[in-house]
Amino acid sequence: MSENKVPMVESARVSKSFGSNQVLKSISLTVNRGEVLCLVGPSGSGKSTFLRCINHLETVDAGRLRVDGTLVGYREKGDKLLELHPKEAALQRREIGMVFQRFNLFPHMTALENVIEAPIRVNRVPKADAIRRANELLARVGLADKGNAYPAHLSGGQQQRVAIARALAMDPKLMLFDEPTSALDPELVGEVLDVMKQLAKDGMTMIVVTHEMGFAREVADSLVFMDGGVVVEAGDPREVLSNPRHERTKAFLSKVL
Amino acid sequence: MTSPSSDARATGNSLSPDGDTPAPAIKAVRLRHPWRNLIAVIILIYVVAFVWDAANRKAFQWEIFGKYLFDQRISQAALVTLELTVYSMLIAIVLALILAVMRLSSNPVFKSISWVYLWIFRGTPVYVQLVFWGLLSVIYPTLSIGLPFLPPIVSFPTGDALSLFSLAIIGLALNEAAYLAEIVRAGILSVDRGQEEAATALGMSWSQTMWRIVIPQSMRIIIPPTGNEVISMLKTTSLVTAVPFSFDLFTRSRDISAETFTPIPLLLVASAWYLAITSVLMVGQYFLEKRFARGIGAARSDKTVGTVTGAIIVGANQATVVPGAATPGPQPGKKPDRPSDRSGDEDPR
Numbered sequence: 001m002s003e004n005k006v007p008m009v010e011s012a013r014v015s016k017s018f019g020s021n022q023v024l025k026s027i028s029l030t031v032n033r034g035e036v037l038c039l040v041g042p043s044g045s046g047k048s049t050f051l052r053c054i055n056h057l058e059t060v061d062a063g064r065l066r067v068d069g070t071l072v073g074y075r076e077k078g079d080k081l082l083e084l085h086p087k088e089a090a091l092q093r094r095e096i097g098m099v100f101q102r103f104n105l106f107p108h109m110t111a112l113e114n115v116i117e118a119p120i121r122v123n124r125v126p127k128a129d130a131i132r133r134a135n136e137l138l139a140r141v142g143l144a145d146k147g148n149a150y151p152a153h154l155s156g157g158q159q160q161r162v163a164i165a166r167a168l169a170m171d172p173k174l175m176l177f178d179e180p181t182s183a184l185d186p187e188l189v190g191e192v193l194d195v196m197k198q199l200a201k202d203g204m205t206m207i208v209v210t211h212e213m214g215f216a217r218e219v220a221d222s223l224v225f226m227d228g229g230v231v232v233e234a235g236d237p238r239e240v241l242s243n244p245r246h247e248r249t250k251a252f253l254s255k256v257l
Numbered sequence: 258m259t260s261p262s263s264d265a266r267a268t269g270n271s272l273s274p275d276g277d278t279p280a281p282a283i284k285a286v287r288l289r290h291p292w293r294n295l296i297a298v299i300i301l302i303y304v305v306a307f308v309w310d311a312a313n314r315k316a317f318q319w320e321i322f323g324k325y326l327f328d329q330r331i332s333q334a335a336l337v338t339l340e341l342t343v344y345s346m347l348i349a350i351v352l353a354l355i356l357a358v359m360r361l362s363s364n365p366v367f368k369s370i371s372w373v374y375l376w377i378f379r380g381t382p383v384y385v386q387l388v389f390w391g392l393l394s395v396i397y398p399t400l401s402i403g404l405p406f407l408p409p410i411v412s413f414p415t416g417d418a419l420s421l422f423s424l425a426i427i428g429l430a431l432n433e434a435a436y437l438a439e440i441v442r443a444g445i446l447s448v449d450r451g452q453e454e455a456a457t458a459l460g461m462s463w464s465q466t467m468w469r470i471v472i473p474q475s476m477r478i479i480i481p482p483t484g485n486e487v488i489s490m491l492k493t494t495s496l497v498t499a500v501p502f503s504f505d506l507f508t509r510s511r512d513i514s515a516e517t518f519t520p521i522p523l524l525l526v527a528s529a530w531y532l533a534i535t536s537v538l539m540v541g542q543y544f545l546e547k548r549f550a551r552g553i554g555a556a557r558s559d560k561t562v563g564t565v566t567g568a569i570i571v572g573a574n575q576a577t578v579v580p581g582a583a584t585p586g587p588q589p590g591k592k593p594d595r596p597s598d599r600s601g602d603e604d605p606r
């Protein structure tokens with residue numbers, strides 16, 4: 001988008017195994033500041049695992065993963081890597097927002113309490129400020145009047161929008177979305193995508209795992225197709241979607257389009 | 258559509274084919290249950306007969322029951338029993354939380370310590386444990402604080418430091434902690450893993466995640482069986498005579514009856530007090546459950562099966578409902594709930 005491209009996420013030959021099951025095989029890709037990357041691929045291809053690595057919810061086995069120039073989960077000392085203390089890892093995570101397929105709102109808290117929890121506990125923002133900001137964010141996702149509702153009383157689309165507001169409350173420089181609309185009834189998908197589109201327009205750097213190809217075509221700056229833990233194809237979303245070069249991409253797209 | 262009388266209705270209200278007026282309420286003849294009624298009457302007659310007989314039976318010595326019901330020694334003993342219950346329960350809850358978290362931690366040393374603790378304290382009778390605590394000053398005449406294999410920093414005679422009352426509390430608490438730990442563990446496991454993940458992703462530390470997110474949600478699972486444990490503890494205090502501590506409700510009433518040779522009315526007196534305290538505790542439990550059902554408890558009645566109150570009272574079978582309650586409809590290919598390994602339910606007592 002912008003002329004001088006600053007990388008926000010740099011993944012260089014990142015690998016990850018669970019036991020003998022190698023889930024990520026040498027993933028290399030870059031997301032520049034302000035860009036939106038859509039990640040698509042069949043179930044089990046490692047999309048969620050890759051997102052979780054960026055957030056250090058999983059630890060990578062090989063390669064280097066950097067967010068805004070800083071190595072994720074490790075500190076470099078000479079040519080050695082030192083594991084980060086959990087507190088330092090938590091500091092890194094604050095700057096990365098994550099939105100889950102199943103929302104994962106805190107059910108014992110109201111929408112507003114969900115949004116102010118981390119700013120107050122983690123960033124030590126004064127409560128009044130946190131509430132003011134939370135109300136702004138809830139208004140931004142179209143839920144100005146739902147602050148006092150418990151998640152159980154909100155529709156799926158509303159819950160997911162609260163979850164987005166909750167992540168934004170930490171002022172992240174990067175947002176990760178893991179199939180944010182897959183658990184929603186079809187008529188609720190649009191309201192969540194609209195919020196995400198607005199977010200992209202406002203310049204947020206985003207990585208979105210999704211099966212919504214319309215969204216990818218319209219919003220994404222690049223599209224990555226993963227299968228079996230490798231990046232099969234990457235490029236301009238309109239290009240990849242209309243002229244996939246690989247057989248596997250073609251086969252996958254013919255199923256989801 | 259059989260009879261579209263007007264266009265507007267046919268399009269606007271196509272689901273109610275006949276008529277604009279609502280149908281009249283059904284007035285059916287109520288189904289009768291003659292056998293059920295007959296059995297109820299018979300049972301009632303027996304109950305009345307039993308109560309009548311009990312009220313007039315000499316052996317119960319109701320006049321003595323009345324005399325001792327509010328005897329000061331008895332009400333004092335009831336207070337002591339209540340103190341034993343509350344103190345040992347409070348200690349047990351703290352210990353149980355620690356044990357449960359240790360058991361769930363990835364540290365193998367913590368895990369095995371917790372496991373061995375449970376093995377010992379659940380595997381031996383509480384009465385035997387109480388006798389042991391009573392013998393503490395015989396086994397360890399002095400208590401010392403210091404590092405192993407080094408001279409102690411402070412040291413004092415066991416008998417002076419710990420009264421029989423505190424030994425009774427320690428004995429009851431340590432035993433109870435083993436049972437409660439399993440209840441707490443089941444409660445923690447019942448909370449959807451996504452909760453911990455979401456909190457972690459927000460940058461919350463492990464202890465913040467535990468105290469703010471996981472444990473409050475697990476309370477719904479923990480409180481109903483813990484309420485039962487409190488009531489059970491109230492009655493277990495009658496075993497402290499093993500220590501031997503003798504100022505609790507049961508031992509006290511036995512002592513009185515040993516002087517007056519009227520064991521039956523004094524047993525009734527003790528029972529009445531136990532029942533009264535239990536009733537008060539049950540009311541307290543009701544309000545606690547309501548408090549922690551906030552948000553989750555008011556689950557979407559349109560999407561989840563079963564009513565809220567039913568779900569809470571059942572408690573032990575409830576683990577699987579919690580994670581699902583906050584999530585939308587079906588999730589293809591994903592198991593919405595973890596299998597709940599309800600391990601707190603062995604209840605071997």
Ligand SMILES: Nc1ncnc2c1ncn2[C@@H]1O[C@H](COP(=O)(O)OP(=O)(O)OP(=O)(O)O)[C@@H](O)[C@H]1O
Pocket residue numbers: 018021023041042043044045046047048049050
């Ligand atoms: N914690 C874990 N332990 C062991 N295996 C795991 C773990 N998490 C993921 N896997 C495995 O890694 C593989 C990739 O999983 P991942 O969730 O990243 O796929 P995905 O592309 O997100 O799929 P989906 O579209 O179903 O969400 C799967 O085979 C899965 O079984």
Ligand SMILES: [Mg+2]
Pocket residue numbers: 047048049178179
């Ligand atoms: Mg996934």
